[in-house]
Amino acid sequence: MTSWLLGRSSRILIHQQQQLHKGPFLNYNSSCSSFRSTEPFRCRDALPGKNSSPTLFRFWRHESTKAEAQLELEQDVTEDDPKQIIDFPGGKVGFTSEMRFISESPQKRVPCYRVLDGNGEILKYSDYVQVGKEMGVKMYSDMVTLQTMDSIFYEVQRQGRISFYLTQMGEEAVNIASAAALSPDDIILPQYREPGVLLWRGFTLQQFVHQCFGNTHDFGKGRQMPIHYGSNKHNYFTVSSPIATQLPQAVGAAYSLKMDGKSACAVTFCGDGATSEGDFHAAMNFAAVMEAPVVFICRNNGWAISTPVEDQFRSDGIVVKGKAYGIWSIRVDGNDALAVYSAVHTAREIAIREKRPVLIEALTYRVGHHSTSDDSTKYRGTGEIEYWKTARNPVNRFKRWVERNDWWSDKDELELRSSVRKQLMHAIQVAEKAQKPPLEDLFSDVYDQLPSNLQEQERLLRKTIQKHPKDYPSDVPL
């Protein structure tokens, strides 16, 4: 018996190599399918043999046949008998006599949806949502603005004028194109590398600068590190540093929108690193089960700080995780603005119309360091960085497309870059002169009225400052 089983195992392994599982991965484009997953289990009205129904009687006979088939372990049934099924909670499952293990990863990876080739030309037979001149020019302008903002803020941090910064370099298309595809009513729960969405929604450059400087004009009143933007007015939840916390929150927000009958969805962003957090599991599972209208956009930029994706998971990236939870998903070229725009536009429609979650994995690359606290040349080759910075640059690629449409010129480019730079320089001067928030703001806004424990803390803090005035920043009003 033992040798037989071992032999069978060997044969199964060989079989495994030859016939890896190639499950159908749903790559949803513009066309809409009305297909929904199997209806939940419904108990039959009566037991076989206790009912004269011909259907049930036939089932009873098939049951006997199946039982006999199950007993013939050494017999190989290459074709699954469609009549041999188990009526299981969650739906019918077919039986097989083949001991076939589903591969950990399909031989062929899930393909990546794209529209523009490297030269900024629309590929033949591309299935995409049209973008007109006005939209195209605004998208490109915001990508350039984001790029310029990043380079200037990075330098400002290096000069010690702000404490921290984090760039979007290389991921401008995911930022701007996804924002462009959404409605202002859609609620955004960002990670931290998506200020482009807020920019698109009208957050001013001055407001970005105020937040980074943490002055009295900062909506967060200086209580957050730079880049932790938030704005009620723009339906943009304040950035939360802990990884993945925004994901289950997005599901709750989406469910709320559904209950209110709103024609809007929640849209939440995360990096590839967030998919290794427990919150990702809870969010995906709740989203599917509660049928929440939420779009998950995962910026898979290949690196979770210094951990490359191959050391993070052995699955085929993030797109396959959607199926595990019962969520439609698609893999998109994150550096192709038109592909991102089309995928997000369609995902949003699916989420709202069908009241279901959708997962988008945007393949992109983090050209900059993780943050100003990081030097990424310590853990990845400069050649890799240069390749993504130049050959696969999303801004340049989209520029070629808008130029080819005659919507943009070199003159426009020079004017835009010069204008944005001036606006930023001016905004920085204004922000640096503004006052810091007062000490009392450290305790406000959590409760309508300050509870006694916080009152005591404030009293103690003020007493300590009086004793040791030189140990506290002189520019913070008491």
Next chain:
Amino acid sequence: MKGQAYGVRSIGDGNDAPAIYSAIQAARQMAITEERPILIEALTYRVGHHTTSDDSTKYRPANEIEWWRLTRDPVARFRKWIEKNGWWNDMAESQLINNLRQQARYTSLNPLIDDNWIPF
């Protein structure tokens, strides 16, 4: 499908004892020889209540429970197979059940008599 989402090889089976035995043996071989994880989804059914604190007829129909308890009973199914092989019969079944009942009765009446006796 969750196995593939995490990069883990997987297979499904359930109330079929030889199928489970075969799958686990093969999985064990793979895990050890290839130094990799394996996921097995065993499709089965909880015939009893969750615990003595639960009454499962409150949230699932009685005939669903009966269907799994009678028609898809894994013990009865395996018994048919070993009987067909000539390894088991009614007499052996009766002897086993009587023996177990006696042990259970003895143990419940004399819980502290033999500390070294290993409960089955």
